[in-house]
Amino acid sequence: MTLVAFLFYFFIGTAALSAIVLLFLKNIFHAALALLTCLLSLAALFILLQAEFLAVSQILLYAGGVVILIIFGIMLTTKAGGQAVPITNTGLLPGLAVGAGVFFLLLFFVHKSLFALPSSAQETIVNNNIERIGIEILTDYVLPFELAGVLLLAVLMGAATIAGFKHVKN
Amino acid sequence: MLGTNEKLEWIQLSLKYFLPELVLVGAFLILLLSSLVLNKGHQKKSIDWIALLLLMATLMASVISWNQTTANIPLFSGMLTQSTFAVYLKLLFDVAGVLTVLLSWKAYEYRKAEYYALVTCALLGAHVLVMSSNLIMVFLAIELISLPSYLLTAFVFSKKSMEGALKYFLFGSVASAIMLYGMSLLYGITHTFDFTSEVFAKAIYYQQTPFFFISVCLILAGLLFKIASTPMHPWAPDVYEAAPSPIVAFFSVVPKLAGIGILVLFCLAIDLKGNSSIRWYIVLSLIAILTLSIGNFAALLQKNPKRMMAYSSIAQAGILLIGAITLTNQGLQFMLFYATVFLLANYLVFLYIGHFERKSIVDMESYAGIGKSNAASSILLLVGLISLTGLPPTAGFLAKVFVFSSLWNSYEISGQGLYLVVFVVGLLNTVVSLFFYLKIPYQSFLKNGSNTVPSENSWGVNLLGFLLVITLLGLFFLPSGLMGWLNRITFAL
């Protein structure tokens, strides 16, 4: 086993494990950390899948953005005293059953077909993925790119309006 | 493969056909800026006017592009396709946008500019969604509609309104995550996101596997969420009850029609002109039957008019789906006719639900006796409800006749028993719908109200209501004009 292959399976294992742990954790801070672990392992997998730009974005957007936001959210919505409230489950059995059903469907049908697809990645030498992504975004994908900009602006403004509302009247 | 220069040229050419959307983006930015500039008391009133003018401009731009469009034109490297179908739907969205502004007139004063900006953003999403020919655009456009919608639900800034927003947000996010997963699986099969392309058609033609079926079903789940159709409908009543009335009218029309539009395009793509070995019409028929029945039956028990209208709009989605399941030209044209009528009637009803809400008439019982004190309003509301029920002499009746007759035609041509089932269930549901739509008129005309509602001067509302009623009656007596427009529409991909 080469080092690359070892890292590949290692990060797959980490991601899977942290996701499973996330399911069973009672402390919401720990859960956020497990999520972070999972997301970072995915970033590592992205690098191994030759999507470096994506990996960097994953770290910046998720680890730097989403998780931080989530942690802020946790701090703002936990009860006074900073003591995290243990998280309980509701309808665990039906939930797990549905989850298992989905997992089964995906494995049984989807991946059965996928195994028929070319199994290993075609190892083409890609020199400059980042440059290609840049060009594609500004040519083929310029419209989604701009629309994503509009969306970000709208969401920023809207979220600020909602979150900033203080009940004044009545 | 095109070179970079050709691609840039394509972008430039595309902009010509992209005028309505550019106007919308402009409107969005102007509204954002005006929120910074105009937030003193007396200046707030001007926001309504600004929004109205901007959305009127969008409507004009759409009319222009309606006149420009005759065939399908691929835009932006094939991200979008300008088609007569899409442009007609865009016209409907813009009309809905203008009506939303008129319905919000002088109401919901807090953060009005942001409110309109978000409406504009959602409109932009709807515009883009019906033009999409690429799954990336589909996903992005759905989010462009959804995210502002979650926020708009909260714009009453009350306890319930926040709850509605949370529910909408959680349900919507899960639905879009499911859809996204479906898209990623479909990408595994076809290696392209352009669902109108040859590559796509060829790939799915050779792989009509359960894998393909699952991935399409996951995508459909996301689209059905936008349409508020079974099984992705449970959010609708809570959200409708919570959101501001004009926004509810908007929700029950714009995202729904945009969803139906993209659903039709996507189904046309996966149906492979009838060569698909998976019979998608079965899936669609079952969805239509369930949607129609659940919507109508659940509406029977509602005490809040907005909740009732939520279930009503679920049921109406069922009828729109009936127009779509056959995927024939005629069925789709009649579906668009139905959509047009539905839009008008729905806005008419919400105009008055909102109007009465401001007089603190919130639940069904408090409508009692309104027919006396607010006679004109009640009669106009009655016409709207009659049109939704599908009784003559309103266009709703004609629209239902059209949709059902095209279904009957398809049944006679294809001999599919399932169409007959849909037909019968549809007809029975029409009778059921009568019982809840006439609840409000029953209260207002035939019951005596204990509380006396002031019959304040509401000529503005009634003028708008009257115009909508005239249109509804006009479309009944002279549908040929609109049908002429619809006959121009083709449904090739």
Place this chain on the structure above:
Amino acid sequence: MSSQALFSSLVLIALLPLLSALVATVIPASHRWITPLASSLLLALASILSLLLSISQWNEPTLVWEKTWFTLGESTVTAGILLNNTTLVLLSVVTFISFMVHLFSIGYMAGDKGEQRYYSILGFFTFAMLGLVLADNLLLLFVFWELVGFSSYMLIGHWREKDAATAAAKKAFIINRIADLGFIIALLIIWGHTGSFSLTSFNFEEQEAWRTGAALCLLLAVMGKSAQLPFFNWLSSAMEGPTPVSALIHAATMVVAGVFLLIRVFPLFTPLALDVVVIIGSSTAVLGALAALHQFDFKKILAYSTISQLGLLVAAVGTGAYGVALLHLLTHAFFKAGLFLGAGAVIHSLHQAQHSSHVHFDVQDIRNLGGLRKEMPITFFCFSICAAALAGLPLFSGFQSKDAILVSVFSWSGDQVWRQAFAWTIVITSVLTIFYTVRMLWFVFFEEAKKTALLTIQEVPTIMRIPLVLLSLGSLWWMVAFHPLDFSGWLLDSIQPNQEHNLFITWLSLISIPTLTVLAFLWFKYRKKPTTLGFLQEGYYLDYLNSLLVTKPILAMSTVSERIDKKGLDGIIHGFAYLTVGLAHLLAWVDKNIVDGLVDASGRLAKGFGSIARSFSGGQIQSYIFWSVFALVISLFWFLFY
């Protein structure tokens, strides 16, 4: 008259009532006294116009004006006007009766709070009815059919302070809607098979089954609108509306819209469907007459009488004699409107009298009335003429049209036993009609005054007397033909000529009807021991069913046999009376428990479904998501493994 001028005048006739409705709406409340006058004037104009038009266009060839309405696929749907003799008859009847009712309402509705609303809906109703009469295709007809139903709904519930009125309006509307489902299905079948909605041609070829299906679906709609079994109970509840409205809508015009539709689409009906029509019609006729015999509410007697007469009309169409049905429709419109307006006059003047003397009792209960023939001579006189027409006495229009119905029914039945059974049902209905008419007349006008004796009663004002007189004049024989015993006069000869005559039936009814009338009259006059005839008595009546089920049968049997021994005729009548009451009770029971029960049950069933559909929305978002995903997963499993 040129075609264009004709078309314009037809449109004008239809629009005048609409104008009246508009005028009634826009006149400010401060000048509301104008409303009745303006409306009546407009209706008078419409009525005169349509009479003139009918005279000038009578027996001219059928005319159709049509314009493209919309295009459905490759075929086009037209909208237009169909003008033939049938149209002209209905046009004149509707405008004339409506004019009469407007006139009458000037007095009757004076001072009512909702007077203007009343006139505007009355005008709108007349407009809708005229549209229905003029429509040249089924789709257009359906539109006006619904509008007519809607205005009826509004008028029944006119006095919305009364809970009974709103409930009655709701009941009428719902029953009619259920029946209208038949209309919609028929529309779709006809469209699917002929590609047209035209009333002038039905190109059904060799598709007997579909044709019968379409005809039966239309029949369902007719059964709703014309109050046929089992949908008739809305009509008796509809009496909660103002009395002139009952005269116009629930006797003379709207309810006959169903019969009119049958006449219009007659070519569509296959022999099988026609048989069903006769069965429905004659059963309704006899049951309605039985029910009329057991009512004590003045208006309800008339309502059930209407149901029974509608049954006759429907049965007449079923026998193939649609011209006869049209004839009876015409005569019935006059005398029944006269009867209702007469009842209205009685109710009105009693209300006025109660108002001044502060004595209060239910003026619609005939047991409280009596002796009015002296206080209200003109009303009495007009009412009696109309009643005589209803009973079918010779020299009155009812005699001729009923004679025509009997003749057509017997010529239809031939020697088939089951058909003869239904023909005899019609005969029984006619006999019962005499009895309930005389009973009503006796109680209201002849019997010694009871509670009414406490009041000082005055004849109604002149404005209300005019319609009564005119309508009673219209109930005389000359409306049908100059020969008082011949039914094939101007109308029948133009609509459906060469109707068979049967002198035996004519002579038999000529002798038997007056005899039976006199007998009935004497019966009511000279009944000696009222206790033995409990069914006609106050108080005793309500407990009747209980005693009927337990002790009375035995007692009754013995009484009946005793009577037969003592006085033959009296005993027969007595036994007959018991039978009638028994049947009437059965009918009431069916009406209350089965028909209402079905309506209730369907409502409950729908609500049950609704609560299942709703139970997923308990307010918890995660369970919403759960159910949605669950449904998705389950259906995926189902599709993939099944």
Place this chain on the structure above:
Amino acid sequence: MSLQSIYILSALLFSIGLVIVLVKRNAILVLMGIELMLNAANLNLIAFNKTVPASLDGQVFALFVMVIAVCETAVGLAIILQVYRHYHTSVPDEINELKG
């Protein structure tokens, strides 16, 4: 280094995300579940992109998904914050005034 293991991982992440969404009694954790589902899709997109090296469609899509995920988180947290102010809880089950 086979892609199958990636597919299995993605299916697992998707299912676990779904279960978290369905069962956890905390709105923020539900939000995390949604992130997990989105990431599962992203993983698929990137893995499938490996089999078509000629284009970068999958990667670009994944990029947009990330942007949208950030938007969703921002919107979600703004709403959760306001809900918390009104209801003093972030347990979705207890926020159930709207029902019927």
